[in-house]
Amino acid sequence: xxxxxxxxxxxxxxxxxxxxxxxxxxxxxxxxxxxxxxxxxxxxxxxxxxxxxxxxxxxxxxxxxxxxxxxxxxxxxxxxxxxxxxxxxxxxxxxxxxxxxxxxxxxxxxxxxxxxxxxxxxxxxxxxxxxxxxxxxxxxxxxxxxxxxxxxxxxxxxxxxxxxxxxxxxxxxxxxxxxxxxxxxxxxxxxxxxxxxxxxxxxxxxxxxxxxxxxxxxxxxxxxxxxxxxxxxxxxxxxxxxxxxxxxxxxxxxxxxxxxxxxxxxxxxxxxxxxxxxxxxxxxxxxxxxxxxxxxxxxxxxxxxxxxxxxxxxxxxxxxxxxxxxxxxxxxxxxxxxxxxxxxxxxxxxxxxxxxxxxxxxxxxxxxxxxxxxxxxxxxxxxxxxxxxxxx
Amino acid sequence: xxxxxxxxxxxxxxxxxxxxxxxxxxxxxxxxxxxxxxxxxxxxxxxxxxxxxxxxxxxxxxxxxxxxxxxxxxxxxxxxxxxxxxxxxxxxxxxxxxxxxxxxxxxxxxxxxxxxxxxxxxxxxxxxxxxxxxxxxxxxxxxxxxxxxxxxxxxxxxxxxxxxxxxxxxxxxxxxxxxxxxxxxxxxxxxxxxxxxxxxxxxxxxxxxxxxxxxxxxxxxxxxxxxxxxxxxxxxxxxxxxxxxxxxxxxxxxxxxxxxxxxxxxxxxxxxxxxxxxxxxxxxxxxxxxxxxxxxxxxxxxxxxxxxxxxxxxxxxxxxxxxxxxxxxxxxxxxxxxxxxxxxxxxxxxxxxxxxxxxxxxxxxxxxxxxxxxxxxxxxxxxxxxxxxxxx
Numbered sequence: 001x002x003x004x005x006x007x008x009x010x011x012x013x014x015x016x017x018x019x020x021x022x023x024x025x026x027x028x029x030x031x032x033x034x035x036x037x038x039x040x041x042x043x044x045x046x047x048x049x050x051x052x053x054x055x056x057x058x059x060x061x062x063x064x065x066x067x068x069x070x071x072x073x074x075x076x077x078x079x080x081x082x083x084x085x086x087x088x089x090x091x092x093x094x095x096x097x098x099x100x101x102x103x104x105x106x107x108x109x110x111x112x113x114x115x116x117x118x119x120x121x122x123x124x125x126x127x128x129x130x131x132x133x134x135x136x137x138x139x140x141x142x143x144x145x146x147x148x149x150x151x152x153x154x155x156x157x158x159x160x161x162x163x164x165x166x167x168x169x170x171x172x173x174x175x176x177x178x179x180x181x182x183x184x185x186x187x188x189x190x191x192x193x194x195x196x197x198x199x200x201x202x203x204x205x206x207x208x209x210x211x212x213x214x215x216x217x218x219x220x221x222x223x224x225x226x227x228x229x230x231x232x233x234x235x236x237x238x239x240x241x242x243x244x245x246x247x248x249x250x251x252x253x254x255x256x257x258x259x260x261x262x263x264x265x266x267x268x269x270x271x272x273x274x275x276x277x278x279x280x281x282x283x284x285x286x287x288x289x290x291x292x293x294x295x296x297x298x299x300x301x302x303x304x305x306x307x308x309x310x311x312x313x314x315x316x317x318x319x320x321x322x323x324x325x326x327x328x329x330x331x332x333x334x335x336x337x338x339x340x341x342x343x344x345x346x347x348x349x350x351x352x353x354x355x356x357x358x359x360x361x362x363x364x365x366x367x368x369x370x371x372x373x374x375x376x377x378x379x380x381x382x383x384x385x386x387x388x389x390x391x392x
Numbered sequence: 393x394x395x396x397x398x399x400x401x402x403x404x405x406x407x408x409x410x411x412x413x414x415x416x417x418x419x420x421x422x423x424x425x426x427x428x429x430x431x432x433x434x435x436x437x438x439x440x441x442x443x444x445x446x447x448x449x450x451x452x453x454x455x456x457x458x459x460x461x462x463x464x465x466x467x468x469x470x471x472x473x474x475x476x477x478x479x480x481x482x483x484x485x486x487x488x489x490x491x492x493x494x495x496x497x498x499x500x501x502x503x504x505x506x507x508x509x510x511x512x513x514x515x516x517x518x519x520x521x522x523x524x525x526x527x528x529x530x531x532x533x534x535x536x537x538x539x540x541x542x543x544x545x546x547x548x549x550x551x552x553x554x555x556x557x558x559x560x561x562x563x564x565x566x567x568x569x570x571x572x573x574x575x576x577x578x579x580x581x582x583x584x585x586x587x588x589x590x591x592x593x594x595x596x597x598x599x600x601x602x603x604x605x606x607x608x609x610x611x612x613x614x615x616x617x618x619x620x621x622x623x624x625x626x627x628x629x630x631x632x633x634x635x636x637x638x639x640x641x642x643x644x645x646x647x648x649x650x651x652x653x654x655x656x657x658x659x660x661x662x663x664x665x666x667x668x669x670x671x672x673x674x675x676x677x678x679x680x681x682x683x684x685x686x687x688x689x690x691x692x693x694x695x696x697x698x699x700x701x702x703x704x705x706x707x708x709x710x711x712x713x714x715x716x717x718x719x720x721x722x723x724x725x726x727x728x729x730x731x732x733x734x735x736x737x738x739x740x741x742x743x744x745x746x747x748x749x750x751x752x753x754x755x756x757x758x759x760x761x762x763x764x765x766x767x768x769x770x771x772x773x774x775x776x777x778x779x780x781x782x783x784x
Contacts, residue, residue, distance in 0.1 A: 001632060001635055002407070003406060003407025003408060003410065004404075004406050004407065005403065005404060005405055005406070006403075006404035006406065007403045007404065008400055008401075009400075009401040009403075011397065011398075011399045011401075012396075012397060012398035012399065013397055014395060014396050014397070014398065014651070014652075015394070015395025015396065016395060018395065211635065211636060211639065212616050212619070212620070212636050213612065213613060213616040213636050213639055213640050213643070216611075216612025216613065216615060216616055217609050217612050217613070217643075219608075219612065220605065220608025220609050220611065220612045221605060221608065221609070223608060224604050224605040224608055227604070228604070240393060243393060243603065243652070244603060244604050244605050247603065247605055247651065247652070248605050251605070251609075256648075259406070259639065260406075260635070260639070
């Protein structure tokens with residue numbers, strides 16, 4: 001196993017109606033002038049935004065609002081948020097929403113706390129030295145951004161989607177009320193479950209220094225999400241299932257399921273990022289659409305882990321060769337994706353790239369990772385193109 | 393399931409030779425004058441203390457030292473530490489050792505940051521409003537105090553052992569180098585593994601609001617420690633096994649394995665606390681000595697959980713009645729304790745209390761918990777006496 005750091009300072013307040021505690025939490029973490037940042041209309045329509053601003057007003061906490069964070073959140077809105085924060089002397093950002101609003105809030109936080117162009121961080125040109133404190137009221141279980149150190153932003157010019165990670169942006173608190181996720185469309189719920197599982201699977205399929213305890217936590221988490229994702233397809237208002245998935249979403253991406261390994265593979269995410277940048281598809285669906293092709297391309301180079309996954313997560317009985325078991329596990333995972341209406345190829349995702357577009361994605365992906373990347377199997381541009389082609 | 397808060401701000405730095413990072417970490421968390429607090433001779437003999445103070449000196453961090461923290465750490469040393477910190481204007485406490493040094497450091501931290509007698513907190517008379525920041529270099533995997541909110545102190549007068557919990561005392565950082573635990577006597581290693589498992593089991597055997605994901609994490613952790621405790625009996629210098637147990641120790645008591653439940657049962661700990669207070673036995677061994685008697689006394693009131701534990705942790709095959717499966721699980725746990733040379737009754741623990749002493753312990757235990765306590769089964773003084781008697 002490898003040495004590791006583990007740092008999850010986010011105070012989680014989990015349960016029914018916990019959003020009413022937001023003012024106390026903002027005060028606890030020193031906020032006095034707040035940017036309330038949210039996405040598109042749903043938090044307005046549901047009344048959540050009104051409830052939150054009412055609580056802030058009752059507690060005499062000044063605030064300004066900025067909506068408009070979209071999936072694959074845009075750099076232009078980040079710039080707008082930075083300007084607003086500077087003009088209004090904002091000292092705390094409250095993200096109300098899912099990964100889009102949180103990631104956008106993190107980028108705004110970097111932009112306010114650091115001189116120069118915030119895109120520099122996402123473009124790997126320099127490192128941030130701070131971030132405005134962030135708080136979260138979570139409305140979608142998916143990205144795990146509510147406890148993670150990462151954020152992903154899309155620059156509209158050239159549709160470049162890039163992530164930047166540092167401990168500075170880990171939210172100070174995360175309010176998680178599973179009831180707030182009950183009104184999500186089924187498709188978004190399924191996308192969220194996929195994203196959650198993929199955050200753990202990216203860390204699981206590695207060839208570097210795994211720990212038994214990390215594996216056992218990861219496998220337990222995956223089994224839990226797999227089971228409850230199916231329940232939610234039939235019973236979208238099942239509170240217990242919503243809660244299992246919501247808490248799993250945070251644990252899948254706060255670092256817990258990667259302790260002791262080499263950092264993870266992450267190529268499925270990188271391959272999807274180019275899809276997301278080019279076609280603006282839902283992140284979770286994009287992951288599901290390319291994972292099977294990636295898995296079949298790399299499994300022989302990471303056979304022990306694919307076999308373990310098949311047996312401990314997908315309930316494949318231990319008979320046949322290791323390769324056969326591994327392939328059965330991959331197929332079972334695809335069957336699970338289909339069972340919750342997730343695509344397992346680009347056609348099912350609704351995307352039909354031309355040959356040139358496939359090459360463009362592979363090229364951008366390779367450039368984005370500095371030439372080659374992957375722990376289950378090291379992939380270069382040629383490999384990436386082969387996986388994209390297999391996923392058509 | 394129940395609502396919950398989850399707050400684990402401790403920065404974990406895990407791996408070989410990580411103790412050399414101590415000065416940077418102290419500076420990161422604002423320390424400028426440090427109390428280095430440790431236990432009895434082992435950290436001196438091993439050279440660790442010298443290595444730590446050398447690092448502090450090289451980094452121009454001023455420090456004073458205070459040794460002498462013993463298992464079931466004493467209030468008198470806590471008072472001494474508080475005086476020393478006030479006299480020397482200490483603003484950071486570094487605990488070098490295991491649960492004794494860390495718990496003692498936490499109590500000193502409370503005493504410096506709050507007016508009045510620090511014992512008031514442990515005597516449930518009032519609540520702390522702060523604590524000096526604490527850092528840890530861990531040398532024993534056991535209590536989980538390196539990430540937990542709890543500390544246990546023994547008042548020598550009347551041998552009263554009490555715990556106090558608050559988020560204020562959670563360490564700012566914990567340096568965990570599994571190599572530092574390799575020189576432990578086998579008995580202490582086994583006691584540590586027992587303590588780690590019990591921290592999870594106390595949270596597992598409840599009748600209140602459990603979550604599937606919490607259960608799956610708890611069961612994975614228990615299986616990992618059970619397996620590696622046996623490995624360590626034969627190979628005490630097995631780094632991987634040391635690391636699995638060390639990380640499990642932190643996760644077992646930082647709150648993770650209790651999310652969504654009612655807070656846990658904790659009666660085995662309370663029963664052991666009286667043993668520890670009266671006989672100064674090793675905490676882990678005391679837990680092992682009373683657990684089986686507690687389990688057989690309560691299992692019918694918490695049958696589903698005992699059955700689940702038997703199957704998912706102790707590998708009992710699912711045949712026979714639920715009660716039979718539960719009892720087989722309890723017996724398998726005792727067999728495991730014996731396999732790592734842990735006692736499963738008071739005689740094996742080396743303690744032979746008189747009838748009056750048993751009554752005294754039951755009475756003190758009942759008073760300590762305010763009359764009655766327990767989630768698997770609510771226990772009063774009479775029940776406690778029955779369990780003590782069954783464990784003789």
